[in-house]
Amino acid sequence: MTPEGAKQLVSNGHKVLIEKNAGAGSGFSDDEYFKNGARIVDTKDAWNVDIVVKVKEPLENEYQFLKNQILFTYLHLAGIPKALTEVLLKAKTTAIAYETVEDNYRRLPLLAPMSAIAGNMATQVGAYYLAKVNGGKGTMLGEVLGNFYGKVMIIGDGVVGRHAAKTAYGMGADVYLFGRHEERMDLLRDAIGRRSHIMLSTPENISEHIKDADLVVGAVLVAGAKAPHVVTEEMVKTMQPGSVIVDVSIDQGGCIETSRPTKHSDPIFVKHGVIHYCVTNMPGAYPRTSTIALTNATFPYLLKLANQEFEKYIKEDIGFAKGVNTYKGFITYKPVAEGLNMMDKFRELKEIV
Secondary structure, three states: OOHHHHHHHHHOOOOOEEEOOOOHHHOOOHHHHHHOOOEEEOHHHHOOOOEEEOOOOOOHHHHHHOOOOEEEEOOOHHHOOOHHHHHHHHHOOEEEEHHHOOOOOOOOOOOHHHHHHHHHHHHHHHHHHHOHHHOOOOOOOEEEOOEEEOEEEEEOOOHHHHHHHHHHHHHOOEEEEEEOOHHHHHHHHHHHOOOOEEEEOOHHHHHHHHOOOOEEEEOOOOOOOOOOOOEOHHHHHOOOOOOEEEEHHHHHOOOEOOOOOEEOOEOEEEEOOEEEEOEOOHHHHOHHHHHHHHHHHHHHHHHHHHHOOHHHHHHHOHHHHOOEEEEOOEEOOHHHHHHOOOHHHEOOHHHHO
16 A cells, blocks of 8 residues: 555545555655554554455464454465465455456456566566576577567466567567467457467467477466466476576466476576576565555555445445455355365355355
8 A cells, every 4th residue: 555545545534554664665654654644553453453455465474463354465375375264264354365356347457467567577587587697598588680589488368478478579589479369369469569479378389389488488377266287397398408487377376387486585496407487476576666556456446445334345346246265264266265175165255245
């Protein structure tokens, strides 16, 4: 939340508590929040509220603070160990996941801003690690005197994939975008660039093109569910040494079989001679842009959530109701229950509201 967001909530009659230094990493000082009517409190008091707003899922040392309240954040429950889900159920927390809220067109409006940033960043990070001095094979992604260098292979044609492809194309790389929707191909080619290659995402096509790909970006999303492995370990073994994989799907478990979660302080590992970048919070590298973009998308929902009775809101807005992952001690989003093998804890939201 930006200081301006705090101001709007206060003007609507709500009390806003900001954890000390919560905005510091994004360039927002405690004083800015204070001047806009918020109180600055310690961590324990920041959780002692009706609605908790975060960016990422609660850390293990925060589980103790969870209770019967509303938690509004990115959760990605199907892609992480089930311990957090079990705590949410025990505490009877109403957990609303940004990544499963839908709009009237079944798009994911609260996931889109971070997906766009992660997509742009995926190509930039891949280009960095392809440099020989950074352990890569020494291939530049870009145009040099009319010649195009570097083959970039992007699997997934959603927001992440499109942004990664446009960034790579703009740099001058040879772009191959793999998607599941044949009817979208001409539109995607127009959006990215006529020189781009738009292909069906099949095991055969992926196996063929991955062998000489310099950069592979994993951008597969199944909303709220664990990502499928569209790139197998055997496929990775066929890649050239010093090639780079950026698995943006790692928040949902990863779409590349050899991936495992990494963090900004230790972002890469090498397997089968291929550099893997699998940071679980890629937009965290650009916190100010990420905060502003995320707030622009989430704040209208937060304001409605604060102003209205919860049960009335989710009955009126079916798309927002799809963001509710846990409620009254049950999992209410089926792909999460399936991904965690916890169908015995699943209930349709409409059955318990």
